[in-house]
Amino acid sequence: MRRFLPWIIIGGLVLVAIMYYINVTNGAVVVDQAVKKEWGNVETSYQRRNDLIGNLVNTVKGAADFEKETLTAVIEARAKATAVTIDPTNVSPEQLAAFNSAQSGVSSSLSRLLVSVERYPELKANANFLKLQDELASTENQILTARTRFNESVEVYNNYVLKNPRKLFLSDYKEKAAFKAVAGAEKPVEVKF
Template sequence: MRKFAPILIIVAILAVIGFWYVGIKNGAIRENQAVGKEWGNVETAYQRRNDLIGNLVKTVKGAADFEKGTLTAVIEARAKATQVTVDPTNVTPEQLAQFQQAQGGVSSALSRLLVTVERYPELKANANFLKLQDELASTENQILTARTRFNESVQSYNNYILKIPNNWFLGEYKEKPFFDAVAGAEKPVDVEFNFDK
């Protein structure tokens, strides 16, 4: 039995190392899948906004003399945003920036639409429009939550694949980018109240 002891010890050490390696790989898969799930939640929230925008545009079109340019801008921004796709398993900072830019275009066009609506009292009083406006506000909160959770899962994933010794075995796993704030978001908003008009 003594002559087999060194072989058993070597086999036991190799088994421990093998299980440890498999554990590291499985952990990376788990973290990567979590990022993919959270990205799906981000896309779902943006899809909900796009669906609501379609209903909002239909409701606003009912206002006879509403500015067609504003509606066209919203429709075009929405179309551009739906064309940008991101693969969460292979996301790059450039892809994420392109996605954010497209979604920022939708937000900007939507803001212009809602500001323009202020000049149409009959539209502001429309129950469908008011309901859609509330749903859009709720959806923007869902988007914020989804983006925050995505960033949290990216942080967990990046921490897992970058820490030693995991990074020795996970060379095929690349660091993933975070959602950043929209350009200019760090500047304070200039609010001006002019009641003399």
């Protein structure tokens, strides 16, 4: 029995190491899937906004013959925003910057559209327009929440895969980028009538 004791100890240590490795990699899969889920929620929120913008543009177009340039800017910004896609398995700061840039173009042109609408009192009183405006405000809040949750899940993921000793086993899992504010976001928006 004594001569097998070293082999039993070595076997036990190997078994513990294997179990630790399995636990670490399974944990990485869990936090990676959480990031992917939250990214899906971000995309869903932006898709909802893009869908609502189409309805808003049609409502405004039908109720008032206003600046075609503003309407065109909203439609083009929406098209650009829907063209930018990100693979959540390999999110880089550059990809997020391009995505943020496209989405800020939508926000900017949408703001100009809503300012243009101020010139049309009959449109502002239109129940459909008011409902769409409320839906857009709600959607912007959903986008903020989705982005915040995405950043939180990226933080959990990065903490998990970058801490020692786990990072020794998780070299295939790279650090993920989080959302950052768009350049100039710290300045207040100036609305002129």
